[in-house]
Amino acid sequence: MIKTIPVELGDRAYEVRIGDGLLGRAAEQLAPFARGGRLIVVSDETVWAAQGDALRTGAEGLALEPVLVPAGEESKGWAGLALVCDRLLALGIERKDHLVAFGGGVIGDLAGFASSVVNRGCGFVQVPTTLLAQVDSSVGGKTGINVAAGKNLVGAFHQPSLVLIDPEVLASLDPRQVRAGYAEIAKYALIEDAELFGWLEVDAPAVLAGDPEARRRAIAAAVAGKARIVAEDERETSGRRALLNLGHTFGHALEAETGYSDRLLHGEAVALGTVLAFAYSASRGLCPAVDAERVQAHFEAVGLPTRLSEVGLDAMGARLAGHMRLDKKREAGRVAFILAHGVGQAFVDKGVELDEVAAFLDGAR
Incomplete structure (x- = not known):
């Protein structure tokens, strides 16, 4: 059973869907956002190694293009943002496309900010894989990176189009x-x-x-x-x-x-x-x-x-x-x-x- 919680923001409204096994049904959830059957997935190397195959299996029928950064807070900075944006542009992302943020809070913040600026803004879907990201950072549209002066001091309010929460992915968490x-x-x-x-x-x-x-x-x-x-x-x-x-x-x-x-x-x-x-x-x-x-x-x-x-x-x-x-x-x-x-x-x-x-x-x- 899927529990649906609306985030009521007028023309920027979206749903948060919570359900065990949602990752295994990713295709039906993500298909509306896959133009031409393709989705770019921003993740980190650790999450992709642990959960990438499960997402591919659940999204069978969709062509997933992974964009990976090293795991950890260090990726949430200028260099990480440049890496993601350059890769998105090399893959030919367009304004009407959506990318998928697949990971914890670092990935959600980084991918969300990248989606707010690349081509002056495209869409994104949050698929959080940590408890902290599921209950907090994936909802609400705050995106950003860390800079020398402090944490999250450069960013944007950019709401996702959908948040998919599968509590079962937490089983492998420390x-x-x-x-x-x-x-x-x-x-x-x-x-x-x-x-x-x-x-x-x-x-x-x-x-x-x-x-x-x-x-x-x-x-x-x-x-x-x-x-x-x-x-x-x-x-x-x-x-x-x-x-x-x-x-x-x-x-x-x-x-x-x-x-x-x-x-x-x-x-x-x-x-x-x-x-x-x-x-x-x-x-x-x-x-x-x-x-x-x-x-x-x-x-x-x-x-x-x-x-x-x-x-x-x-x-x-x-x-x-x-x-x-x-x-x-x-x-x-x-x-x-x-x-x-x-x-x-x-x-x-x-x-x-x-x-x-x-x-x-x-x-x-």
Whole structure:
């Protein structure tokens, strides 16, 4: 059975389809986007080696042209973008064509950005292969690359035409990657769904272990939450979409300090950043301490980092705050923080002083 979640964006509306075994039925899903029966698939070498044959088998009858980049965050930069765009043009891609982003968040961001600029824009379909990409980065149209100044600072809003999510492809994922993706599911609950968070506190082990029903429910809940917020505020103009950055302002600073490396995966940074956001909220009297403790206890229980010492960070608070000053969402020089009044009660605070954050982080360290 396929669960369909619409992303209501007027003439840019599309569907997110979730179903076990969807990769094995890729032909019927992707055929409408294959002009002349051909599709260009952007992927990385690791994903293609592990899942490429499954996609070819599922897309039998379609001619797939793979464009591969090395696996890892290093491919999501100027060189990776140039490689993909040059290859797309060499394959004769046209404006009315669609490419397929087949991989995790790096591939989705890179391929999505390439599709937004090559020939001044063509279409793309997201087929995410990691839990983090399935529940977060594949939905919403944010694409981009990393540059010397920071992560995702060059990019575009470019919505996909379709998102296909097959939870079965997660079976081969390393448990650490699954836990990192789970952090984004918990994030949606902590933003505005206390009931979902209560369910996760009980059933997170089943989600992480790959129980089909629990995993489908968790993925669908996260996607529905994001689709709802994106439909209300596609480009973060009203501030509503900014709520999706819960844990990210702290998390991106942590990623920058660890060099955007495997030392701290993005989902791990979001988990630790969310714990810090709740703890900071509690320190300011905005959130009950018991809720901040509850969030930390949950992430600890599922094996995600909740303390700076766990990821070997000994940077001074001022250094981490310095990374935050480069946040791409800053306005008039000020950084918007997503804080919380409690579980399921996130809000945007544009009045946070970074010196105060630095002092808090020194204490947390």
